[in-house]
Amino acid sequence: MVQGAAADAARVRAPVGLGLDSARVRARMVERLRSLGITDGRILAAFAAVERHLFVDSALANQAYEDTSLPIGFGQTISKPSIVGQMLQALLLDRPQDRPHGRWPASSATPAAPAPVLRRVLEIGTGCGYQAALLARLAEHVVSVERVGALAEKARANLAEGMVRNVQVMHGDGRLGAPALAPFDAIVSAAGGDELPAAWLEQLAVGGRLVAPGAELRPGVQELLVVERHPSGVTRRLAGEVYFVPLKSGAE
């Protein structure tokens, strides 16, 4: 009989209602994401590969592949896959230094994992670590900062269970970025509002891109900001509408 931690792991890996083949459920989620405008093959391949059910409570695992946010404790949520896709696409779209990439095939075959397109990425707001795991497939190294210590711990455990080795989770106030590990060629925040912290812009490499929620346009809708650092300065544009939790100060 399987006992203790092994039994827990077995439950997480084959949650009730998810069936034995979570890859097939994920492929359906990928098709839905594509129909919602997430068309970048590298991003879709990452969504097809990362087991989102490992990042939610086992009681919620049967909802893991629905396009919905779910509670992860501490008043926080795992972001909706389509919103994560929108953020990742804003981060990667039309980057001049991109390596060529294939499109997601029309058949249900799982494409080969593409080579990472980014070198160093900074994520603000790790939560349970799901977006960090996706970023880990698109980048050589991911640094992710979470202000709630217990969530940072949970994310580390989830990422370890998902065999993700190139994410460094840090507990602290993400408004300060990670100065000792800068510069980053991509910065993405899962929390925001109003002004962008100056530290993020300082830690963005020349040629790098920052994607973050900005000011609230109307109740429940924030602008999605894309900021790029060029040799001659910084450009800013809006790339859609999102809604994220506020960027809080300090750590707990």
Ligand code: SAH
């Ligand atoms: N990336 C997560 C989304 C988590 S929700 C996912 O993949 O689903 C946003 C997270 O931002 C929360 O966990 C919240 O605690 C965190 N957060 C808010 N303000 C922060 C700050 N100043 N520094 C770091 N994390 C912060």
